[in-house]
Amino acid sequence: MDNNFLEQFEVSLLSYLDTPKLKSSHLYSPTLYALSSPAKRLRPQMVSAISAAHPALFEVAAAIEMIHTYSLIHDDLPCMDDDDIRRKKPSLHIAFDEPTALLTGNFLLTHAFQIISSSPKITHFAKSKIINVLSSFGGFTLLNGQLLDINAKDLTLDKLLSIYHQKTSSLFIAALLSGAYLANLKQDQIDLLISFGSSFGILFQLYDDISDFNPLRPQELNILNLLDKNSTLHYIHQLSKELKELLPHIQINTKQLSHILSRQQSTAPQ
Numbered sequence: 001m002d003n004n005f006l007e008q009f010e011v012s013l014l015s016y017l018d019t020p021k022l023k024s025s026h027l028y029s030p031t032l033y034a035l036s037s038p039a040k041r042l043r044p045q046m047v048s049a050i051s052a053a054h055p056a057l058f059e060v061a062a063a064i065e066m067i068h069t070y071s072l073i074h075d076d077l078p079c080m081d082d083d084d085i086r087r088k089k090p091s092l093h094i095a096f097d098e099p100t101a102l103l104t105g106n107f108l109l110t111h112a113f114q115i116i117s118s119s120p121k122i123t124h125f126a127k128s129k130i131i132n133v134l135s136s137f138g139g140f141t142l143l144n145g146q147l148l149d150i151n152a153k154d155l156t157l158d159k160l161l162s163i164y165h166q167k168t169s170s171l172f173i174a175a176l177l178s179g180a181y182l183a184n185l186k187q188d189q190i191d192l193l194i195s196f197g198s199s200f201g202i203l204f205q206l207y208d209d210i211s212d213f214n215p216l217r218p219q220e221l222n223i224l225n226l227l228d229k230n231s232t233l234h235y236i237h238q239l240s241k242e243l244k245e246l247l248p249h250i251q252i253n254t255k256q257l258s259h260i261l262s263r264q265q266s267t268a269p270q
Helices: 003-015 028-035 044-053 057-078 097-118 125-150 157-182 187-212 229-249 257-266
Strands: none
Touching: 003 028, 003 097, 003 125, 003 229, 003 257, 028 097, 028 229, 044 057, 044 257, 057 097, 057 125, 057 157, 097 125, 097 257, 125 157, 157 257, 187 229, 229 257
8 A cells, every 4th residue: 555645644634623613622632532543544545445546535535434433432432342442542432531432423423424525526426325335334234233243142153244244344345335436436346346345344353353362251252252263264264365356356456455455464363
């Protein structure tokens, strides 16, 4: 991935907070805290991988990252996953408080749609498609996955993968499809990108599972509570192979997507 994109993206992302109305509000500090935390920015990179030349690239990439950040803020709340640390910093509800975290997440979600809907650089057709994708994959699919996670009982591998598809793959798919609609790609290409995003999200989550596994917590949502490590690594290998085989069929320059996949594989557990 071009480091120049990431540098420009960081500046662009924070620029959407640079309004007198927001800077004078109580929302500014927690929003800045959440968005300036160190992150891989994988979803914005996926938008760039599909539509790097489009003038609205940074607007759409920022909207995706805001929706992702909102989901993390809410995931960390005591009523959800109850995590005190996010991206090596205190979670937002720890650094500030629970009401502030809840409202900051709400603001980021709605601000993402304001950025897209008010952009003069996106055609009306692409705008409607992107808003639909973000509200579907970043709304119902993501939220339903979180509810399935919270209420998970008698887990099977199929149920676990369904949760991972909805919780994790959803925003990778949304990023790829948002880029696809900017680039005006045809339906067959969109279908391939859905497959890529779905498998990549599962792969991403499995790496996290191995990294985070704690045998003293058998109730946690983790594939290693269902499969042994060798079986999980075999499944990771299968997914990686499927993703590589998809790339030649995607009729754009897939160099950036290939690079994202290679970087993910370089962190593969042993």
